[in-house]
Amino acid sequence: MDKNQLKAILRSAWSLDEEIQSYKERIVVSRARAEKNTPHYGPQSGGGGDGKRMENDVISVVDEERYLLELIDKRQRELRKIIGYIELLPKSP
Numbered sequence: 001m002d003k004n005q006l007k008a009i010l011r012s013a014w015s016l017d018e019e020i021q022s023y024k025e026r027i028v029v030s031r032a033r034a035e036k037n038t039p040h041y042g043p044q045s046g047g048g049g050d051g052k053r054m055e056n057d058v059i060s061v062v063d064e065e066r067y068l069l070e071l072i073d074k075r076q077r078e079l080r081k082i083i084g085y086i087e088l089l090p091k092s093p
Contacts, residue, residue: 006085009078009081009082009085010082012078013075013078013079013082016071016074016075016078017075019071020068020071020072020075023064023067023068023071024068026064027061027064027065027068030057030060030061030064031061033057034054034057034058034060034061
């Protein structure tokens with residue numbers, strides 16, 4: 001493993017961390033949007049759209065959380081690789 005390969009792995013882990021933070025923020029916004037929805041129980045339409053806004057918002061949150069977990073798992077694998085390479089370095093006296 002040369003220095004450039006190690007830098008690439010470190011950049012990849014850092015980039016994954018940035019993407020994870022971004023998705024966490026997106027999930028907060030999506031949850032707020034889903035929680036802001038109010039159900040309409042009357043026989044008339046409650047407004048425009050397909051009537052599935054809350055359902056779509058909840059599905060969006062679930063999809064984003066699923067992708068976030070995949071990113072976290074990928075970052076953990078990258079960090080384990082980095083730790084493995086660090087452990088290969090010679091110990092200084």
